[in-house]
Amino acid sequence: MSALNTDLYELTMAAGYFAAGKAHEIAAFELSVRRLPETRNFLLAAGLQQAVEYLQNLRFEQAEIDYLRSLSQFQYTPPEFFEFLSKLRFTGDLFALPEGTPVFANEPLAIVRAPLIQAQLVETYLLSTFAFQSCVASKAARCTIAAEGRPVVEFGSRRAHSPHAGILGARAAYIGGCAGTSNAEAGMRFGIPVFGTAAHSWTMAFGSEEESFQELQRLLGESTVFLIDTYDTIAGARLAARLGRPIWGVRLDSGDLAPLSREVRRILDTAGLQEAKIFATNDLDEHRLAELVRSGAAIDAFGVGTQLATSGDAPSVSAVYKLVELKTNGTLQYTAKFSDEKSTLPGAKQIYRYPAHDLLTLSSECNSDTDAEPLIKPVLLAGQLLEPLPCLKAVQENAAAAVRALPPELRSIDKPAPYQVRTSSRLIELAESLQRSIRRNSASGR
Amino acid sequence: MSALNTDLYELTMAAGYFAAGKAHEIAAFELSVRRLPETRNFLLAAGLQQAVEYLQNLRFEQAEIDYLRSLSQFQYTPPEFFEFLSKLRFTGDLFALPEGTPVFANEPLAIVRAPLIQAQLVETYLLSTFAFQSCVASKAARCTIAAEGRPVVEFGSRRAHSPHAGILGARAAYIGGCAGTSNAEAGMRFGIPVFGTAAHSWTMAFGSEEESFQELQRLLGESTVFLIDTYDTIAGARLAARLGRPIWGVRLDSGDLAPLSREVRRILDTAGLQEAKIFATNDLDEHRLAELVRSGAAIDAFGVGTQLATSGDAPSVSAVYKLVELKTNGTLQYTAKFSDEKSTLPGAKQIYRYPAHDLLTLSSECNSDTDAEPLIKPVLLAGQLLEPLPCLKAVQENAAAAVRALPPELRSIDKPAPYQVRTSSRLIELAESLQRSIRRNSASGR
Numbered sequence: 001m002s003a004l005n006t007d008l009y010e011l012t013m014a015a016g017y018f019a020a021g022k023a024h025e026i027a028a029f030e031l032s033v034r035r036l037p038e039t040r041n042f043l044l045a046a047g048l049q050q051a052v053e054y055l056q057n058l059r060f061e062q063a064e065i066d067y068l069r070s071l072s073q074f075q076y077t078p079p080e081f082f083e084f085l086s087k088l089r090f091t092g093d094l095f096a097l098p099e100g101t102p103v104f105a106n107e108p109l110a111i112v113r114a115p116l117i118q119a120q121l122v123e124t125y126l127l128s129t130f131a132f133q134s135c136v137a138s139k140a141a142r143c144t145i146a147a148e149g150r151p152v153v154e155f156g157s158r159r160a161h162s163p164h165a166g167i168l169g170a171r172a173a174y175i176g177g178c179a180g181t182s183n184a185e186a187g188m189r190f191g192i193p194v195f196g197t198a199a200h201s202w203t204m205a206f207g208s209e210e211e212s213f214q215e216l217q218r219l220l221g222e223s224t225v226f227l228i229d230t231y232d233t234i235a236g237a238r239l240a241a242r243l244g245r246p247i248w249g250v251r252l253d254s255g256d257l258a259p260l261s262r263e264v265r266r267i268l269d270t271a272g273l274q275e276a277k278i279f280a281t282n283d284l285d286e287h288r289l290a291e292l293v294r295s296g297a298a299i300d301a302f303g304v305g306t307q308l309a310t311s312g313d314a315p316s317v318s319a320v321y322k323l324v325e326l327k328t329n330g331t332l333q334y335t336a337k338f339s340d341e342k343s344t345l346p347g348a349k350q351i352y353r354y355p356a357h358d359l360l361t362l363s364s365e366c367n368s369d370t371d372a373e374p375l376i377k378p379v380l381l382a383g384q385l386l387e388p389l390p391c392l393k394a395v396q397e398n399a400a401a402a403v404r405a406l407p408p409e410l411r412s413i414d415k416p417a418p419y420q421v422r423t424s425s426r427l428i429e430l431a432e433s434l435q436r437s438i439r440r441n442s443a444s445g446r
Numbered sequence: 447m448s449a450l451n452t453d454l455y456e457l458t459m460a461a462g463y464f465a466a467g468k469a470h471e472i473a474a475f476e477l478s479v480r481r482l483p484e485t486r487n488f489l490l491a492a493g494l495q496q497a498v499e500y501l502q503n504l505r506f507e508q509a510e511i512d513y514l515r516s517l518s519q520f521q522y523t524p525p526e527f528f529e530f531l532s533k534l535r536f537t538g539d540l541f542a543l544p545e546g547t548p549v550f551a552n553e554p555l556a557i558v559r560a561p562l563i564q565a566q567l568v569e570t571y572l573l574s575t576f577a578f579q580s581c582v583a584s585k586a587a588r589c590t591i592a593a594e595g596r597p598v599v600e601f602g603s604r605r606a607h608s609p610h611a612g613i614l615g616a617r618a619a620y621i622g623g624c625a626g627t628s629n630a631e632a633g634m635r636f637g638i639p640v641f642g643t644a645a646h647s648w649t650m651a652f653g654s655e656e657e658s659f660q661e662l663q664r665l666l667g668e669s670t671v672f673l674i675d676t677y678d679t680i681a682g683a684r685l686a687a688r689l690g691r692p693i694w695g696v697r698l699d700s701g702d703l704a705p706l707s708r709e710v711r712r713i714l715d716t717a718g719l720q721e722a723k724i725f726a727t728n729d730l731d732e733h734r735l736a737e738l739v740r741s742g743a744a745i746d747a748f749g750v751g752t753q754l755a756t757s758g759d760a761p762s763v764s765a766v767y768k769l770v771e772l773k774t775n776g777t778l779q780y781t782a783k784f785s786d787e788k789s790t791l792p793g794a795k796q797i798y799r800y801p802a803h804d805l806l807t808l809s810s811e812c813n814s815d816t817d818a819e820p821l822i823k824p825v826l827l828a829g830q831l832l833e834p835l836p837c838l839k840a841v842q843e844n845a846a847a848a849v850r851a852l853p854p855e856l857r858s859i860d861k862p863a864p865y866q867v868r869t870s871s872r873l874i875e876l877a878e879s880l881q882r883s884i885r886r887n888s889a890s891g892r
Contacts, residue, residue: 005612005630006603008630008642009628009642012642013644016662027651067633073666124603124604124612128609158573161574162574162575164611184450184513185451185452195454196454200768201768204769204781205772216462219522316755335651
């Protein structure tokens, strides 16, 4: 992925910082979500691996630099800037929540501390990487909760916002608790278990449904899943029952799933296929899953597509990347924005998690309370990875444990439950004194 | 992009078709949208260029084939299949709506006619490519309509579903009528005009707002856009007015945009900066744009981010890819699905557009009516591009003309207006006779 994959203003600002002699100032930017979506009681941090890979490979190709030079916005840029860009690498620090950590509004998912230009340039990429995967991961956690132990498989690549988003969505869904994905490339790249059944086109491509089922059984043996609704679900179930073993199960993809599943269950049981499973798909989300579970549907596993891959109820979040510190000539300055509805808190921060609340402090504060663990960890120091990131299976397990450790009302999928994020008195004082000083400057300065 | 970026079942079905001796049967699949989103009166076809590039580069690497062999789902697959996969290329035909064409429910955006395995494998990629870009393109068309001639710039990369989705979203938004994008890589790759201003972090990185504005002006000259809301919008406007030329304009990013813009306009005009423009951002969509235009806001151009890049009101559509024809041993068979709510019409189709309705026919039908133009064009024949695809600027112009040619009520952004898609009697007859024959087989066959 090219370093050019960023908003143009990051590049013009970079040129401006360079021209103003600010290339070596050290900035800290914080990436956080301003408000949780109304439908989510928490998000799950995800996307760190892609962020690390991006930062470690950040560089501009000559053709990209030539492109920038050709733009009118760079006509007054000093030529040395383009030379500087050609040598640019990420040499800064990255601090982040480990993937799979529940996170709340205004808590940093990541903090970049680096030379100002580097830290500014990476904004766009980091925002889209963290926000999207965190949305999908928490959606998957909600589906997993709703399924009450039944496996949920991510089936949404075809509805993802581009084929790449499909792969990253599969990854995030696995972090959130999905048993696997249908996306074969995600399987190969991330070691995620892959699952699949057959499409209606398979059934239609043979002279009869029976022939299509027999061919599938020959191919897949005990992994066989018959898709039984191409023509008529009950007739399809009877055909599956008649063909018998080897079989893993059948898939329902239309109709009223709860009563249909019970009828199909009876048909399979009557044929002695008690171990054959019923897999259900068809525009499912966490609410449909909960409803099916509650109504006693005879469904053993779910495939969730569109709603997972697009984070359907919250296809975007108000993720922001804000300058919180700037070190100029050795002097550390805290920065914040206080305008109207979009205020931010100054200073790089740390999060401490207690049983029923979080505490947001300055990262430089000493929290002597040994009961609480600091959540934000160093990941890159001077551009180098401190230690290998955990494998995705470990991330999934950590996420499940962290979600279980949350106050139980936060695990509700339909009742909003606020979570208290307290701000340390030191942080509040800093924000207030900074705001006073900006008001003073603003009143006198112009 | 790897050929492995597909749903696993496409690959197991491919193995099954191979094992069943069906590798050389010729299939036709149609990609269409089952229902328009409730909030859209039309979609704009987009994504064809990426589909063509994907099909022309379709191939499996050895490591990918080795990965597939390692999966339990392929344990009974004949080894010759993997040899077959290693040589697989796309040798089929692609027919499609030109990008930028308005399209309605159940009308094919694309038709793939190819050996069954090839046509099946590409389903997942084509669905995610066409559906996402078509959603964003039509969202952009709606924003363009609402802005009544004021330029709309796509600013949403940071909220896109992955950095790749940001680039493709920028492309689609340009097709739909946006004046450009903030995404620099989209600018370089697709020749889309790029725009940008400065972020709040720019203002905060200097000792004062005044210093930050002066540095920006030095860098950008007549392209300078001051972001005036970091501390206080009116004070920021007064500062911009005091600094004066060179200036392109100012950006508002918070607060009540309509009255603020009028006040800022007065401040700029009083300073003799009548030509300085006011650019507005802040969670805009087509409805906010229309409201601002209606209320006489003094805004000259809009930046729309999140809602465009994620197609906020319709982050997914019910795009499907259905087998409609299969030629087995020289015999053409029409296929369709008739179960419950998800029926499809058999046969590869053509669309004729009349002033107030479309006519959907079989592609093999002769429509002697010379008033109507067939919309679906051949793009690839035997894997080869018939002629270069039009440049993106031409696509944008064609889209604008096609949207203008629609019945005017379809251009409403808040009133649903249905559009009539008629089905030819030949197509209805074919569907009915096919359904009768499937019912007969189903009644007698088991």
